[in-house]
Amino acid sequence: MPPDEPRNVDPSPAATAETVTAEQFRQTMALLPAAVNIVTSDGPGGRAGLTASAVCSVTDAPPTLLVCVNALRSTGDAFLANKALCVNTIGPEHEDLARLFGGRTPPEERFAAGDWRTGRSGAPVLTGALASFDCQVDEVKTVGTHHVLFCRVLEVAALPGGQASVYFARRFHALTP
Template sequence: MQASESTPFIQEVVTRDDFRHAMAGLAAAVNVITSDGPGGRAGFTATAVCSVTDDPPTLLVCLNRSASVHAAFSANATLCVNTLAHGQHELSNLFGGKTDMTERFAAAQWHTWVTGAPVLEGAAASFDCRVSKTVSVGTHDILFCEVVALERQGAAAGLVYFDRQYHGVTARPV
């Protein structure tokens, strides 16, 4: 059941579908999260990424425990949050699907910094991190990630996901 614009939809139990539908109205940056180490090279697409604190600089990344990359990220305990630029939506689709890891990484240029996690050339921003804490909630692990190196491309337009579609955003104020 949908709510009208002036009347909220209130129910005792919020269903998974209702929650997903409402979340489609929340614009979020599109990120490719990468890792490499004893667990192997792995990556996935995520919009569930946000800042936690600037002292120490920390992000959180949500990772489904049933994801094929979960074991690699758990073993490596490092990652890079690569915030995609406008025009990189095909890379998001590759890392968000069932594509083989070798093919995912072959689709772009990568280098490494402090942790050894793959850093995407041309990303709007990249945050090289060590996982400092993991908390499990429902189906996901919340990875708290201390940032040890970063870079931002000042002129890059960002890529967001909103209403189940990709959109480019620029730094022009509204």
Template sequence: MSEPTRAQSDFRAAMANLSAAVNVVTTDGPCGRAGMTVSAACSVTDAPPTLLVCVNRASRSHAVLVGNGRLCVNVLAGEHEDLARHFAGAANLPPAERFTDARWDLTGYGVPVLRGAAAAVLGRIRGRSELGSHSVLFVDVEQVRTQDGGGALVYFQRRFHSLGTQPAA
């Protein structure tokens, strides 16, 4: 891997200061079960409900997500930093063991859904655009589950942070 250019380094530094929600994107189907930690996910429109998810094409989960065509964006609550690390590969937990935790509903939705997630947004990949190292997946939302009170897990300055539910003063 080559050294990043000055523009790339500056961009990465700027993006480290962009707070982002932490999600675990999951899938299951004919191509297998997979999950990965993603901070690049956001709404596109509510008419029809659509979101986008950016996934590195070098990720071993990329082909499984695209092949299955169906996914869940599990928006992590403040207490889920361990899951974020597991699905980012930082905990050296083998992929086959990532869904053995009782927090996962593996049967109710066709894809793994995290019990206790701040939100779980299930949908089908409508389209894909590729730019640089990533695919941008456009997802038609089919079902949404939300849960209040768990706060949020965000990524800021290359670290995880748990946010409570109290508004800033």
């Protein structure tokens, strides 16, 4: 069977780059498989964390990630005040924790459900995470509703051979190496 031809979500001529709605964008983004990360922070702005798929490598010299967080939520403020965060990339055993960090749960309940150590930046590092990137926040650019945080990586930890969790079509999927 040949692969399906690419299709517009809305095939009407109005679905052009100029007129893509937020809803069309979100529907289409749901088809981009993404790693699942619990991004944590601590410092003068308080302990905070959220689940984020909008995490991307920028460069390895200096080692830098970008993380996009909703500027309308309090967690983003804590990340900016602390200028520190840890990207904890999870596997299937932490999917319930990712659901907690992705919902409307208060910060203390989120953190009570996991096992943490403190990283060099001061951010909580998740014990047993597939990969952890402890970072200082170097730069911030705000685009629309989101802060884009450029994060210098200070320390990494990894569990080679571990399973990954991928978010695709609004569900978690386990990925085996």
